[in-house]
Amino acid sequence: MAQLWGGRFTKATDQIVYDFNASINFDKKLFEQDVRGSRAHVTMLASVGVITDDEKNQILAGLDGIEADVKSGALQITSEYEDVHSFVEANLIDRIGDAGKKLHTGRSRNDQVALDMKLYTREQVNSTAKALEHLLNTILGIMEENIDTIMPGFTHLQKAQPITVAHHMGAYFEMFKRDVMRLAFINSSMYTCPLGSGALAGTTYPLDRDMTAKLLGFEIPTLNSMDGVSDRDYLIEFLSALCTIQMHLSRFSEEIIIWNSNEYRFIEIDDAFSTGSSIMPQKKNPDIAELVRGKTGRVYGALMSLLTTMKGIPLAYNKDMQEDKEMSFDAMKTVQDCIILFDGMLSTIKFNKDVMAKSARNGFTNATDAADYLVNKGVPFRDAHGIIGQIVLACIDKGIAIDDMSLEELRSYSEAFDEDIFDAISMETCVNKRLTVGAPGHDVMLDEIQLCKDFMKNIPEHFSFE
Structure with a gap:
């Protein structure tokens, strides 16, 4: 058992206690961040004269060797070590001797893990934003191709008014756009570097925390050492x-x-993103969509777990905070996997345009426009609403759409109907006369798509995409 703190103890830790306390099996994911932080730390230590340049160079060379061997598989991160920090330091000492024992000068595992987790989270924020950028481009492509593809819009899962596929996809573009904006804010808020906070009260060594922060891509060091080691906001x-x-x-x-x-048949999912049944040969199941929907619960669980862990922790660091990692790592990977797989599925979906248009026409989605037509002819809205309701009832009995009725039949409900009713309630008219900002009309959608393109151009400036 490789430990960094044995001096005060007179007997070995019970194996069960050691295993329960150890974090190596999951915090090994922070290996690259730990090495990066160590490089910055020793570079700073040499600059302020706490270690010599020769010792710095020995340590940096040792860290380079450890990193190369881990990446090649020549060196394994095993449960022999308590955590990733002890793994790096123990192997460094084995390789370069006494100089390696100076790596941890002016540093605690408390500020070390705070740094590692912040660096890792920052990288994950950026990679999640990159995945969303790709998904937004996919959605934008579908919008451009389907500006005039009529479909029914729904409220309460009932057909309501005619819209277009572009308009429907635009709603999801706005959702994921807000997600990117949230990530941009989170990325910008992680500008303080916790390294140098020590265990909780800083250190007596003359550390140049500003230098360390800059070397690690932060703007400034954290301004309170207790908050520096205990912040997981x-x-x-x-x-x-x-x-x-x-x-x-x-x-x-x-x-x-x-x-x-x-029952709907609006789309067909590509075979590459579907599965079959072991017993029913006709089945083509939307498993990817179902799994994405199902995995939402585990992501929610990670947030609730961390909120619950943090709610009762006094300042400063407590071992409870070790629980910030496993479920967070899982949530980060789960969401990125879901974005990528959903993006792939969406990009290969075939839209059954005729089925969608027919569904809109046969679902009385033009009833509101028919009522508006009567209002424009001088009929009070409440009367118009009642007249169209009676017409819909009659159409349901006959199994027809409103525009299947003859002018004579329509005039039996109101003399206000004229020949122009049929153009007024065509699906194309119903959609394209809606020209307020955010509506599905053709010209408005062109403007919206341009705004979406403008947004996409500005995404990279908020992140560090590789």
Whole structure:
């Protein structure tokens, strides 16, 4: 058992206690961040004269060797070590001797792990934003291709008014756009570097914390050492953002599942993103969409776990905070996997345009426009509403749409109807005369798509995409 703190103890830790306390099996994910932080730390220590340049160079060379061997598989991170920090330091001492024992000067595992987690989270924020950028481009492409693809819009899962596929997809573009904006805020808020906070009260060594912060890509050091080691707000904010992303993916997945059903047939999911049944040969199941929807619960669980862990912790560091990692790592990977897989599924979906248009026409989605037509002819709205309601009732009995009625039949309900009614309630007219900002009309959608393109151009300036 490789430990960094044995001097005060007179007997070995019980193996069960050691295993329960150890974090190596999950915090090994922070290996690269730990090495990066150590490089910055020893570079700073040499600059202020706490260690010599020769010792700095020995340590940096040792860290380079350890990193190369881990990446090649020549060196394994095993449960022999308590955590990733002890793994790096123990191997460094084995390789370079006494100089390696100076790596931890002016540093605690408390500020070390605070740094590692912040660096890792920052990288994950950026990679999640990159995945969302790709998904937004996919959605934008569908919008451009389907500006005039008529479909029914729904409220209460009932057909309401005619819209277009572009308009419907635009709603999800706005959702994921807000997600990117949330990530940009979280990314910008992680500008303080906790390294140098020590265990909780700083250190007596003359550390140049500003230098360390700059070397690690931060703007300034944290301004309170107790907060520096115990802050996980940024992680809670990121998990909250991940929950919202996953909620949006789940809503979208629910619609994909509905649209893919035999009753709707609005879309066909590509074979590469579907599975079959072991017993029913006719089945083509939307498993990816269902799994994305199902995995939302585990992402929510990570946020609630961390909020619950943090709610009763006094200042400063407590071992409870070791629980910030496993479920957070899982949530980060889950959401990125879901975005990538959903993006792939969405980009290969085939829209059954004729089925969608027919569904809109046969669902009385033009009833509101028919009532508006009567209002424009001088009929009071409440009367117009009642007249169209009676017409819809008659159409349901006959199994026809409103525009299947003859002018003579329509005039039996109101003399205000004239030949222009049929153009007024065509699906194309119903959609394209809606020209207020945010509506589905053709010209408005062109403007909206341009605004979406402008947003996409500005995404990279908020992140560090590789």
